[in-house]
Every structure is written in structure tokens, then in C-alpha cells.
Amino acid sequence: MVMHPPPSYCPQGEKRFCRLHKSLYGLKQASRQWYSKLSHVLTLAGFCQSNANHNLFITTMGTMFTAILIYVDDILVIGNNLPTITTLKNHLATAFKIKDLGNLKYFLGIEITRSLAGIFFNQRKYILDILSDASQLGSRPAYFPMEQHLKLNDIDGALVVDPASYRRLVGRLIYLTISHPDIAYTVNLLSHFMHAPREPHQQTAFRLLQYLKTIPSYGLFFSSTYSFQLSAYCDSNWASCPMTQWSTTDFVV
Incomplete structure (x- = not known):
């Protein structure tokens, strides 16, 4: 891939091009290269990519659980073992220049409040x-x-x-x-x-x-004392659609 050089880089009248040896931030190839590099680093750290969401990486060890969610160049780390999260951040710091923003408070329009009682x-x-x-x-x-x-x-x-x-x-x-x-x-x-x-x-x-x-x-409130057990709720409405006479059903897990 080639690109035009910056203004005043070439003597007047000369036409030159720069050949890229690595992706630059802002080019359309940069996001793909960044994701490829980050995925490789996470895979080496023992993370598995989710089949349902390729931006989600998960690793488990016994009762310890750690998940990473990627959005552009932001990374959200979630886990139930603080030393494991610290080790992960140190591992990422060896491969990238990162900035730790602390506990999550706001992410993609979602506000998060933490307390001893749980997470809201x-x-x-x-x-x-x-x-x-x-x-x-x-x-x-x-x-x-x-x-x-x-x-x-x-x-x-x-x-x-x-x-x-x-x-x-x-x-x-x-x-x-x-x-x-x-x-x-x-x-x-x-x-x-x-x-x-x-x-x-x-x-x-x-x-x-x-x-x-x-x-x-x-x-939604997630209590810190709530047992980790899935619950499901289901409801249906028979022949509720006036156009097709189809029934409506849905469930919440």
C-alpha cells in the first residue's frame, strides 16, 4: 500500500509516494490490523473468542472468570478475581501502550454504579x-x-x-x-x-x-449476595397480531 507524502516533504516538481510498512492510525486498514494484533495477544494469554460476539474474549480457571469486551480502541475487563485482572493488565502493557481508567462508570450510554450491595x-x-x-x-x-x-x-x-x-x-x-x-x-x-x-x-x-x-x-440491579443461578421467564399472547393472526411469545433469562 502507498500514500501521498506530507506537504513540503518532496522538492517542488517531484512526484513521490510513500510505501507503508505498518498501518497508521486513521487509515481504513488500521482498525483491522489493531483488532488482529489485539486478538493475537489475548489468545496467547489464554483467552477464547466468543462465537456469538467476536468482540468478546473469555477465559476461565476453576471458579475464576475473566471477560474482555472490545469497542474500537477501548477495552472493558470484567472478572471475579482481582490478581488475575492485574496480571492481565500487566500482560497487555507489555504489548501496547495502555491507560487504566479505573472502575467502570459509563460505557456506551450505560451508567454503572457500584456499592457493597451490588452493581446497578x-x-x-x-x-x-x-x-x-x-x-x-x-x-x-x-x-x-x-x-x-x-x-x-x-x-x-x-x-x-x-x-x-x-x-x-x-x-x-x-x-x-x-x-x-x-x-x-x-x-x-x-x-x-x-x-x-x-x-x-x-x-x-x-x-x-x-x-x-x-x-x-x-x-437493573445485580445483588452481590444473589446466587449465581439462571432464571427464565416466559409469556405468550395467542393470535395477537391483527394482520397475520400470529401469536406472540418471548422469554427473559
């Missing part, structure tokens, strides 16, 4: 940003995600003027379900009409924002 996740700032962008900060609050017995279809109502804004809003709401499983059904319903949203769909989305306005600080 919420997306308060993310919710307020959504409300502000949708001009719903001054709207009347609602106490349920959607109206009871509401049946949405792709026929009733006029098409919205700006469908891109609807798609963007629903996309942000999908990300919000990370800490708000209570809105999962409504968001799933709204996502069915991304191709041609109509006024009833947009009004339902705004109603959901009014509900979120009442609970911006709600989130």
Missing part, C-alpha cells in the same frame, strides 16, 4: 437525550408503555412525513431495552413498521417516551 445499571442520560431529541421533555408523563388492547397495523393512518426519524427513534429504543426489559414488547411491535411507519405508530412511540419520562433512573 441504568441509561438515564441516554433516555434524557432521546426525550430531548424528540422534543418530548415537556410532554405529559404516562404510567404504562402503551395503551391497553392497542392493535397496530400497516393500513390505518397517514404515512409519517419523516420516516427516517421514526426509524432512528426505534433504533435507539431497541438499544434502551438493555436496561429496560419492560419496554421490550412495545419496541418489538414498533419495529414491525420500520419500512412504512404511519401516524399511529409514531404516536405509540411518543407514548412510550412519555412512559420513559417517569422512570429515567430505573435500571
